[in-house]
Amino acid sequence: MSSEYAVEQWMTVELSDDRVYAYLAIQPMAEPITCTLKDLEDLLSRYRVRYGVKQGILQQIAENPRRFAGKMTLIAEGEPPKAGRDGEIRMLYDTEQANKRPQENDDGTVDFKEISRIWNVRKGQLIAERIVAEEGTPGKSVSGEVLEGRRGKEAKFKIGKNVVSDGDQLALYSAMDGMMTLTDRGKINVFPIYEVNGDVDYRIGNIDFFGSVVIRGNVLPGFKVKAAGDIRVTGGVESAELEAVGSIEISAGILGHNKGMIRAGVNVKSAFIQDAQVEAGQDILVTQSIMHSQIRAGRNVICKGAKGLIIGGTVQAGEKVVARVVGNTMSTPTAIEVGVLPELRNELSTLRTQLRQLADSLDKTEKALVLLDQMAAAGQLSQDKIAMRIKLTHTKKQALEEQAASRERILEIEKTLEDTDRARVEIISIVYGGTKIVIGRYTRFVKESAPRVYFKYLDGDIAMLPNS
Template sequence: MINEVVRLKISSDRMEAWLEILNVALINELDSSDLHTFLKEEKLETRLFCFDEQQWKTQLTETGKITVSKGIPHENGKDGYIEWFVQLEEILEEKEKTSFRDIKKIPTINKDMEIGMLIHPTAGKSGLDVYGNKIKSKPGKKVITKAGRNVGFDDKKNTFVSQIDGKLSISDKLIQVFDTYEWNEDLSLETGNIDFIGSVYIKGNVPTGYTVKANGDIHIIGLVEGAKLKAGGNIIISNGISGMDKAIIQADGDVIVNYINQASVEAGNNLIVTKSILHSQCVAEESILCENGSIIGGSCSAGHKIIVKHIGNLSNSKTEISLGINKRKREELEQFQKELTTYEINKNKLLVLGKQLQEKNNLTTNERIMLLKQRKMLEVTEQNLQKCEKAIEELQISIGNYQDLDVIVNGTMYDNVELNFGKYSRVLNREYKYIKASLKEKEIVIESLK
């Protein structure tokens, strides 16, 4: 009879169930036990019933429908993060600038100063739908940033602590503190090449033929010509790079520059360009950000995103844009996988040898020596296995998923631009404006941003 009086409806996500009245005249012939029986027959979880035992008929008559069951939403875990105790903002405000070339300030830190606190991720909470089915939650992601050079970690406080007075350098992977070397003029024969354990700050230009190496950051106020720069941290060039196809710029962290012309640039994190990238070979492990400028000619490759105003030009200069793992990382991953296989084979052989020797009752002197060597070699092999597994895991995390890759063009993408997403490729034969390119179902798709 109850089916003649009310109708049960379930939301598409099965997180809510409600009754709709069909026959008001028959409503008073029902009681709460009839409703409980009806809902149980519909397989709804009794723990999630939420109607008023006394007022449900009145509410149903007045409103035409009432909610009878609500699911428990799941809660995904919160990602871990670092709560910073220091000022991380490096971009100068307009009132702080003394010249149009001033872009960033160098953050410093004192010995024994706490840099930040590591906050661990949470596991999350599972939920239930109205039928009592469990809804799984996702745990939060761990922080991959670790203490690097001249930085310690206090396990009791979960804090990163500076071990020296120096320059703070922060990337996604490492927190480091470096001493800084400063030079107030152009590099010349008076200085020669620079190779310094900390950071380098040059207030002049770096001419063709010179090399600057730093375990920390390199900050250059002037122009970089056909020179070589290599940094374990970030590279900041306030003016630009006029490379003449000779400049080689490599940073384990970010590369931040005004413009790039005919140079090879590789960033372990992000490549951030204020104006333009012209006829250059650029690689960024994370993203290339040239939001107010153009990429014309050459090739640009990023691990996750490329955001730019224009790609190519009216002359249809061939311009290659690639997203996903770069060649160097792919080769590195393949090498570690080969080494892992070799170590696993060696481990199995050593285990068999050890078992054969241990099963013997009376070992000879040579066999005892062999057993000692076997144990030592097994220990070393297991250590190498762990190192390989860890390296493979870190590389696989950095490779990511092709589905998360985007090229965003806030202006025009011209003809003769080649888009590559991993192994998938598409050459454009017409002009596009205000678009996002991504990989969907193994096809490079171009969508309008409007």
């Protein structure tokens, strides 16, 4: 049988759909056939297979066609095109809630309260980037044609609330201070409020948020909530730390157990305050009672609800304190101080303590220097005593400078204590003995209970006048 007949009758070339691969199909044969390498090359040429031909395989087929009968043999291989890498949205934060783990401290202990994962962002902060899809890499078919590689699929930002992108849609920025959150199948949002539907406990952990925080439950002992906006708690706060740049509102009251701190840049509003330390830049508003607490308000403390009690502790206000009842029949010591910012009054107390300590230190230093001067006059100063004398002289100079600065600052604060025109303590119902009223630099002790009065500075003293 001629080789031409064998090639035409027994062999065909088949291409893959993408034309990257060519196969030689040899039908099963009853009798041997012969063909040359040229016969096979001519066959491939008729099918326009000219690139990536496997000459070694063709040679083996030419030598023994029967061995390849009944098979599909790869005889040419082009270069498959490669698709470009798909585009992607790259978040700049780990948004996997599953990664919540307690915080490990430097000493190796674990703080189980520090598990909250809030993705705080500032206005204008970059929060996500769009990585552009890449062009594909071209390939070649077995006929030598260029096969274009598919470009990767472009990704798109799923823009939610309070986020903006640049003109090229390559970067996503926060439009406000707040919390970055993914919702609705990957929508990127920034929300100004962080809500806790329940208690702040070990499940939630401590909170530190750039916006406002709403807690629909209680804040349990030992936990901390910090907000750059406001904090609102629909339940109560017990032995916890709350700090807000704005205001703090606590519906069910504050039970401090003399632990923790409530501090607001603007106002604090609560049903009651007991055994707690509370500070506000402006007003502290209480509907029921303030019991045995340390209260400081830059402007006013108002406690005039149905009970309106202030009993025990110290209440300081820059301008005014209004209460229904102050003190009790047992004459529990209760201090009401108005007429100067609480921080200035406390600074004054600290300065006076420092002055006493400086005076004691100076006295000891001067006595030591007198002794060293006597030894120097007698020619008995050793090298170490000379060094001590130089050091003590420097210490004395430094202490005198600090003493002068403290006295100057005390005079400044005392001048502000004289400005008591707006300072006032109003008693709606009754004030009991055992109450101390401080207005500016003046103090008055209430010895007997008095109904419906107010206190103000008048003619060099604190006057108690009827409250109409």
